[in-house]
Amino acid sequence: xxxxxxxxxxxxxxxxxxxxxxxxxxxxxxxxxxxxxxxxxxxxxxxxxxxxxxxxxxxxxxxxxxxxxxxxxxxxxxxxxxx
Numbered sequence: 001x002x003x004x005x006x007x008x009x010x011x012x013x014x015x016x017x018x019x020x021x022x023x024x025x026x027x028x029x030x031x032x033x034x035x036x037x038x039x040x041x042x043x044x045x046x047x048x049x050x051x052x053x054x055x056x057x058x059x060x061x062x063x064x065x066x067x068x069x070x071x072x073x074x075x076x077x078x079x080x081x082x083x
Contacts, residue, residue, distance in 0.1 A: 025075040032071045039064055 040061060047057035072079075 029072055029075045032068060032075075036064055036068045 043052070043057050043060050043064075046052045047054060052060075
């Protein structure tokens with residue numbers, strides 16, 4: 001079975017993080033960013049299919065964003081501008 005054809009565990013890292021400034025903190029934030037993106041996709045899907053309201057989707061996304069910001073500030077405190 002080809003690697004792209006296998007079922008992927010949602011807990012595993014989707015892509016590798018490489019770069020000249022690699023660090024364990026950057027890798028952890030990269031994983032948090034991937035999880036953020038996946039959860040946004042799920043929330044959008046739920047809202048689009050009428051399972052949750054737009055307001056609920058907005059609140060969930062807002063909370064995920066806050067969590068991602070905290071993660072970035074904790075893991076990469078001196079890394080450029082805050083987003």
